[in-house]
Amino acid sequence: MRVVLSTYGSRGSVEPIAGLAVRLRELGAQVRVCAPPDEEFAKRLAEVCVEMVPTGGPVRPLVTSVTPGSAVGLAQRAAMLMAAQFETVAAVAEGCDALVATGPLPVTAGARSVAEKLGIRYVHVSHQPVSLPSPYRRPPARRGRPLPPDETDNRALWDLDAQLANTMFGEMLNTQRASVGLPPVDNVRDYAFTDQPWLATDPVLSPWQQPSDLDVVQTGAWIPADERPLPAKLVEFLDTGTPPVYVGFGSTPMSAPKDVARVAIEAIRAHGRRAVVSRGWAELDLIDDQDDCFVVGEVNHQALFRRAAAVVHHGSAGTTTTAARAGAPQVALPQGGDQPYWADRVADLGIGTPHDGPAPTVESLSAALRTALTPETRARATAVAGTIRTDGVTVAATMLLDAVSRGGPPASA
Known part of the structure; x- marks a missing residue:
């Protein structure tokens, strides 16, 4: 056939x-x-x-x-x-x-x-x-x-x-x-x-x-099943500290919010957390040389999200589903298209929170992370992960x- x-x-x-x-x-x-x-x-x-x-x-x-x-x-x-x-x-x-x-x-x-x-x-x-x-x-x-x-x-x-x-x-x-x-x-x-x-x-x-x-x-x-190993340097970063917050906008066809890498890193640091920043098509990068942040290119998200404290993303179908399967709490910053729908589903299921508006500030993203990083949200995300086909x-x-x-x-x- x-x-x-x-x-x-x-x-x-x-x-x-x-x-x-x-x-x-x-x-x-x-x-x-x-x-x-x-x-x-x-x-x-x-x-x-x-x-x-x-x-x-x-x-x-x-x-x-x-x-x-x-x-x-x-x-x-x-x-x-x-x-x-x-x-x-x-x-x-x-x-x-x-x-x-x-x-x-x-x-x-x-x-x-x-x-x-x-x-x-x-x-x-x-x-x-x-x-x-x-x-x-x-x-x-x-x-x-x-x-x-x-x-x-x-x-x-x-x-x-x-x-x-x-x-x-x-x-x-x-x-x-x-x-x-x-x-x-x-x-x-x-x-x-x-x-x-x-x-x-x-x-x-x-x-x-x-x-x-x-x-x-x-x-x-x-x-698809993804069996690719994570890069050795990323594994070393993950192993030497607390679970980080992932930030990425993937290959979203919308423009990433201006200065989003700086905003995200500062908001994550405000919670005493480390960060993994995905370059993606928005070409995100680190804002300084401190050792609490790590930048990645193309990696196995299924493996990475299982080790994340939370996932901050644009609200695409693929990223939302992958994070949900991994049991990772989510913060969705929808930019357009079907992304607001997925952000609403994250909220409806209690597995994270949508950001109000496409362009975050340090304060607004920090507030969203405050919800995503609670034990209650983590517990709910873990429970829903077990139901995903x-x-x-x-x-x-x-x-x-x-x-x-x-x-x-x-x-x-």
Whole structure:
């Protein structure tokens, strides 16, 4: 059986796909991953022996240069991503049995069109529930297309969101479809999502609320096992003092708050704690040469978070889930996108606290840490850690292979 996995985005989009690819291969499938050509993604996929086909342009230059919320250059970027599905991904998927896609709408709408053209099974996957239509929440605003603030009917807002998606991407998609002999679609968003999208999140951290118009299949989060040892110097730092507070903004597509490294380190020191600072795409660094702080690059977060007193982060799905599995109390500083949702879930579960606003001060972050570092928060984080599922990739891989083996409609529609 041959499967193609298509994704486009930052680390939070690529890492789960890597986990699924590994499990599919272990179950006997041949797997190729179409992903952005960033060097770190290629290296990570090579580490787990997954074949990667570069697709689209590098992500890092885009997400570190685009102004949050701005629509400048969006049409050009969307056209590039969609064209890559019809060209590169279509060529890779030729002769395959299934195509699984995640990422922004131009990617998934293009991927489903490729699957339709080839007559193979298609699955849409989301690693957060925020973008899936639900009567229980407002849709996220699309770049340059704000939603009316006075509208309170969520269903009406999701209908408007579908119209906005058609305006932004409809002509682009249908032009590509016409070029390969496919008929036009009149609802880009719902076409891409299908009636039965997969939600790759943990049901405790991120429960999908029913009833809804979608038959959502929740598999659990796709977190690949990470057996990489921590760097020797980091282990030495961890072994020679009390558990540190981790600070990192990962490969978040939003800009990290200005001067956040200094603010975080000073707030951590105010509690008599040591710090581990992750450089990430925000290029964070130490503020002095004192021996109570350590800076890291790419490391095994699963191992590191188990040794952290708390984790201060941007509120991405991956970091939130990894910290929750490790039983580490969290302080979430959401910058945008789905990050406020995850910050709210941290608060709702009592496993940490969200920071009020995206730009902390020493005083505000110190106050948030005061909550996260209490024995009560640690106890709650430990309790929740025991409920987090660890079989998400196995559930998803087994479901996919079973569905292909049974046959039936080529797309989950």
